[in-house]
Amino acid sequence: MSGLLRSAVAVGRLSSPRLPANLTQANKASMPFIPQDWVFRFFPGLTRDKVRFMLRFNQVSFSMGLGFFYLWCHTPYKCDQYDHFEESYLYSWVKGNMQKTGEFDENVRIKVRHFYPQTAEE
Structure with a gap:
């Protein structure tokens, strides 16, 4: 079984394209995105x-x-006015289609606008 695994790994190494040496050695020589050698050279x-x-x-x-x-x-206080938010084109399109079929009125009718159950205290 190990002979089959060894030969499969060898075939995989031969068939895969080789990366340039500076890319394969980058993790050993530098930190990503930051040229630290410039800091050591210039400062x-x-x-x-x-x-x-x-x-x-x-x-x-x-x-x-x-x-x-x-x-x-x-960003604080950005898009937190939920009653007057800017409607996207997709939102307007879906809302328009729902108004044409009558689904929008049903959704508004059954929409829950309070968190706790309302009691009849009048």
């Missing part, structure tokens, strides 16, 4: 203490990620 004062540089690099990267999430991706 030797920043990278004199390698441990402190990596600590600051991690802190800055975390802060930038948090800032990106909360300042850009999480």
Whole structure:
């Protein structure tokens, strides 16, 4: 059984296209998306203490990620007026088709507009 597995792996290696060496060695030589060698080359004062540089690099990267999430991706009070939201073309088309067939009136009639059961206290 192991002979069959060994031969299948060998055939797979021969038939697959080879990637360039700089791509296969990238995970051993660099960090993704960030040219750290430029920082070490052009800012030797920043990278004199390698441990402190990596600590600051991690802190800055975390802060930038948090800032990106909360300042850009999480826009407060954006599209929270649910009674006056902008209707997309698909929404308008489906709503128009439902109004033509009468399904829209039925959906409005049975729509629940409150969370807790209403009691008759008058």
